[in-house]
Amino acid sequence: MKTQDAVFRQAYPAPPYWVARFDVAHPPGPGAFVLADFGGPLREPLFPATIDANGFTVMLPPRHPATRLLPGTTVNMLGPLGQGFRLGGATRLLLVAETACLPPLLPLLEAAPAVALVIEAPTRAQLPPPDRLPPTVELTLVTRDGSAGYLGPLESQDPAPANLQRVMPHLVELIAWAECACFACANDRYPALATIVRAARIQPPPDFAQALVQVPMPCGVGACEVCRTPTRAGEKHACIDGPVFDMARNFALTL
Numbered sequence: 001m002k003t004q005d006a007v008f009r010q011a012y013p014a015p016p017y018w019v020a021r022f023d024v025a026h027p028p029g030p031g032a033f034v035l036a037d038f039g040g041p042l043r044e045p046l047f048p049a050t051i052d053a054n055g056f057t058v059m060l061p062p063r064h065p066a067t068r069l070l071p072g073t074t075v076n077m078l079g080p081l082g083q084g085f086r087l088g089g090a091t092r093l094l095l096v097a098e099t100a101c102l103p104p105l106l107p108l109l110e111a112a113p114a115v116a117l118v119i120e121a122p123t124r125a126q127l128p129p130p131d132r133l134p135p136t137v138e139l140t141l142v143t144r145d146g147s148a149g150y151l152g153p154l155e156s157q158d159p160a161p162a163n164l165q166r167v168m169p170h171l172v173e174l175i176a177w178a179e180c181a182c183f184a185c186a187n188d189r190y191p192a193l194a195t196i197v198r199a200a201r202i203q204p205p206p207d208f209a210q211a212l213v214q215v216p217m218p219c220g221v222g223a224c225e226v227c228r229t230p231t232r233a234g235e236k237h238a239c240i241d242g243p244v245f246d247m248a249r250n251f252a253l254t255l
């Protein structure tokens with residue numbers, strides 16, 4: 001089992017999150033994770049929001065114990081663990097996230113020459129400020145109440161009220177444009193999102209659409225059974241078979 005000692009460098013607020021920086025020899029890649037020991041009863045999964053040769057940053061809720069560490073504190077980490085995103089040299093990358101699930105997609109914002117990002121939030125106030133995102137990203141904002149951008153939810157085909165535009169047709173266009181599409185949403189939305197992918201791409205190649213499954217992962221090595229995730233092929237372990245899964249193969253309602 002691979003463990004490594006990371007060094008906590010700093011934490012600062014970036015509402016609605018805090019950003020914490022760790023220096024570590026082997027940072028996790030996009031969609032992979034480490035299990036960090038912050039002194040609680042269980043280790044905590046950390047997904048990188050940015051990655052460089054010397055470590056990574058992670059976005060955490062305010063008041064997370066890591067935000068109170070002293071700079072220079074050593075934090076033991078198990079990993080890198082799990083199967084991350086597999087871009088396969090894609091030059092047109094589509095990222096789709098609910099705002100609460102967005103941080104693990106952030107390392108991909110500049111991972112391809114052309115990146116389109118679709119963010120869905122309940123309402124305007126929960127959308128991230130566009131100026132925090134790279135200007136090269138083609139941004140599509142979606143709100144469930146229609147207070148900004150397109151009207152959600154992503155899967156809805158219901159007629160939109162006057163003066164509002166459903167996001168679905170635009171999402172289908174983006175899926176048709178992309179060479180790879182990475183999703184970070186609530187797990188129970190993936191079957192419907194896989195259906196939209198199938199409607200836009202008749203025979204998507206393996207890994208064309210990838211879904212990040214976010215569930216508790218206390219052991220990270222397939223031993224505790226807590227992270228079992230239902231798929232078309234039976235239950236799989238998010239920690240070792242995922243947390244990034246081929247969306248069509250694992251979550252589509254029909255193949």
Ligand code: FES
Pocket residue numbers: 216217218219220221222223224225226227228237238239240
């Ligand atoms: S986290 Fe324990 S089996 Fe996956």
